[in-house]
Amino acid sequence: MSFPHRHELETTTILSQYHGDAEARTLAGWLERGGYERLRTAAMMEPDEITGVVKDSGLRGRGGAGFPTGLKWSFMPKDDGKPHYLCCNADESEPGAFKDREILRWTPHLLIEGCMIAARAIRAEHVYIYVRGEFFPYTRILNEAVTEAYDGGYLGDDVMGTGWTCDVTVHAGAGAYIAGEETGLMNSLMGDRAEPWMKPPFPAQAGVFGLPTTVNNVETLATVPGILEHGAEWYRQWGTEKSPGTKLWCCSGHLAKPGNYELALGVPLEDIIYDVCGGTPNGKTVRAVIPGGSSTAFLTADELDCATTYEGLQEVGSSLGTASPIVMDESTCLLRAMRRVAQFYAHESCGQCVQCREGTAWVARILERIEAGDGELRDIDTLYELCVQMTGRTICVLADSVVFPLRSSLDKFRDEYEAHIRTGSCTAR
Amino acid sequence: MSRRIHPAVAAAQPFQLAERDEIQGPLLGTPEGSERLEMVLSRYPEKRAALLPLLSFAQEKRGWVSPSDMEEVAAALDLTPAYVHSIATFYTMYNKHPVGRHLVQVCTCISCHLNRGDEVLDAFLREVGAREGEISADGDFTVIEAECLGACGFATVVQVNDEYFEDVTPEGVAAIVSELRSRE
Numbered sequence: 001m002s003f004p005h006r007h008e009l010e011t012t013t014i015l016s017q018y019h020g021d022a023e024a025r026t027l028a029g030w031l032e033r034g035g036y037e038r039l040r041t042a043a044m045m046e047p048d049e050i051t052g053v054v055k056d057s058g059l060r061g062r063g064g065a066g067f068p069t070g071l072k073w074s075f076m077p078k079d080d081g082k083p084h085y086l087c088c089n090a091d092e093s094e095p096g097a098f099k100d101r102e103i104l105r106w107t108p109h110l111l112i113e114g115c116m117i118a119a120r121a122i123r124a125e126h127v128y129i130y131v132r133g134e135f136f137p138y139t140r141i142l143n144e145a146v147t148e149a150y151d152g153g154y155l156g157d158d159v160m161g162t163g164w165t166c167d168v169t170v171h172a173g174a175g176a177y178i179a180g181e182e183t184g185l186m187n188s189l190m191g192d193r194a195e196p197w198m199k200p201p202f203p204a205q206a207g208v209f210g211l212p213t214t215v216n217n218v219e220t221l222a223t224v225p226g227i228l229e230h231g232a233e234w235y236r237q238w239g240t241e242k243s244p245g246t247k248l249w250c251c252s253g254h255l256a257k258p259g260n261y262e263l264a265l266g267v268p269l270e271d272i273i274y275d276v277c278g279g280t281p282n283g284k285t286v287r288a289v290i291p292g293g294s295s296t297a298f299l300t301a302d303e304l305d306c307a308t309t310y311e312g313l314q315e316v317g318s319s320l321g322t323a324s325p326i327v328m329d330e331s332t333c334l335l336r337a338m339r340r341v342a343q344f345y346a347h348e349s350c351g352q353c354v355q356c357r358e359g360t361a362w363v364a365r366i367l368e369r370i371e372a373g374d375g376e377l378r379d380i381d382t383l384y385e386l387c388v389q390m391t392g393r394t395i396c397v398l399a400d401s402v403v404f405p406l407r408s409s410l411d412k413f414r415d416e417y418e419a420h421i422r423t424g425s426c427t428a429r
Numbered sequence: 430m431s432r433r434i435h436p437a438v439a440a441a442q443p444f445q446l447a448e449r450d451e452i453q454g455p456l457l458g459t460p461e462g463s464e465r466l467e468m469v470l471s472r473y474p475e476k477r478a479a480l481l482p483l484l485s486f487a488q489e490k491r492g493w494v495s496p497s498d499m500e501e502v503a504a505a506l507d508l509t510p511a512y513v514h515s516i517a518t519f520y521t522m523y524n525k526h527p528v529g530r531h532l533v534q535v536c537t538c539i540s541c542h543l544n545r546g547d548e549v550l551d552a553f554l555r556e557v558g559a560r561e562g563e564i565s566a567d568g569d570f571t572v573i574e575a576e577c578l579g580a581c582g583f584a585t586v587v588q589v590n591d592e593y594f595e596d597v598t599p600e601g602v603a604a605i606v607s608e609l610r611s612r613e
Contacts, residue, residue, distance in 0.1 A: 093579055095539045132579065143438035146438055190475065191480035340542045
């Protein structure tokens with residue numbers, strides 16, 4: 001592709017402008033940067049008015065599925081007389097993704113502010129921020145911020161003197177990828193195994209503690225204060241009609257400058273890889289990219305000119321997911337990479353559904369066998385058959401999540417699988 | 430360790446620490462234990478929601494979750510010990526056996542795998558002289574392989590207790606191990 005760079009791509013930092021600025025994470029620093037003014041505004045607004053602004057902005061959920069945020073909020077019942085809850089999903093655990101961590105670490109008060117504004121919109125009385133257990137250093141920062149916000153009168157009873165009451169509780173997980181799935185998260189929060197449940201009931205009908213609940217991702221909620229402050233049209237100046245705004249990109253794998261970059265949605269993926277991240281560290285050719293975290297379909301090097309929008313990545317048969325491209329250079333054994341991805345899902349399957357519990361384990365074992373030199377050509381057919389059996393038949397999409405990379409790698413790199421089976425060893429490098 | 434904990438964050442205290450109280454007796458019967466129980470319970474409409482926070486509290490104090498901790502937590506929350514055991518074994522971060530002073534978790538998931546994560550794991554095992562999951566002879570280390578730790582742009586990522594080490598290379602492992610060993 002076009003390496004060295006064609007042009008310098010500018011990052012747009014509306015969400016990440018204070019990343020790297022340690023003072024922004026303290027309450028005093030946050031107030032100096034205009035913090036909590038948006039919360040004051042929201043606390044005096046009618047809930048539906050807030051939902052309306054977010055709906056108009058076109059903001060889509062940043063946890064991977066891309067569901068329109070304002071629409072999700074509008075599913076919450078009104079005047080039902082029951083307590084409502086907001087769960088902030090900070091259980092970031094998709095391989096490739098490390099964006100929520102940066103928000104927790106640099107701008108915890110932005111997240112708290114976003115949570116409170118969303119809570120106001122859905123008429124929630126309590127926000128639970130479910131943070132993945134391993135994130136100890138970032139949970140500490142968030143805990144400090146929540147404590148400061150309580151002490152400053154920004155949370156709890158009579159928020160900022162407006163008479164509105166809403167609490168925030170930070171809740172740590174204890175190691176389970178599936179707790180990132182919204183119903184798994186709620187089960188985990190209720191002290192159960194993080195096993196997803198069959199919908200309906202949808203969270204807005206009967207979520208955590210059996211009550212109306214909305215689950216939103218960290219990045220989604222952290223985007224809300226800016227939208228409320230500047231308006232929907234402001235947010236729509238970036239991105240496309242169907243994918244407005246900016247997105248934090250988590251770039252990893254074989255890259256010269258891996259890391260977190262905020263970009264307007266829609267730039268070509270190859271520009272992110274070559275311009276922003278400087279291509280591969282040693283000038284090797286890019287062989288394959290998983291664009292949206294490990295649960296998305298592989299792209300080959302000639303497919304990287306696609307637009308990084310929800311619709312653009314769908315057009316090339318993959319998805320935006322968590323916007324976490326994992327880049328693999330020409331020295332990568334793609335069978336081995338796929339084996340490692342499959343092992344992850346086999347490890348993380350919660351075990352409720354047979355197709356997933358058995359399927360993920362079988363995929364991993366077959367790939368291990370091929371890698372060890374004991375593969376047979378019919379293994380490829382078996383893997384395809386597993387892809388069929390594991391698609392759309394389970395409570396949640398964990399099984400589908402391994403099918404996306406698996407099927408695409410079989411389709412696009414079949415010659416490599418066959419060569420492995422025929423020669424009993426790796427032909428890459 | 431008597432720093433103030435706000436009830437809002439009582440359910441999210443870091444629970445894999447090098448410094449542990451190594452408590453021998455009951456978990457929740459102490460003043461600190463009953464205070465934590467109260468604080469956690471005050472945040473949820475249902476008692477059972479306190480289960481993970483209390484198992485985490487056991488690990489924070491002891492370094493692992495013992496069968497007696499599970500029984501105590503079960504009694505406090507009106508649950509059966511078998512149910513609590515099913516939860517403790519579902520979540521990978523709960524140690525069901527004691528671990529070394531430093532629990533070293535090496536990520537070998539896809540982005541780390543592409544950046545020599547497997548070699549980093551081997552280097553740690555060699556350097557501390559123990560097999561995966563075992564406590565080293567000096568009691569200082571337990572090294573295990575971890576699934577994605579959520580810092581993929583800084584591969585290879587290694588978590589030691591409550592700290593993240595980023596951009597770790599196999600060559601850099603010896604220095605990390607000796608620095609950890611030298612900590613009081």
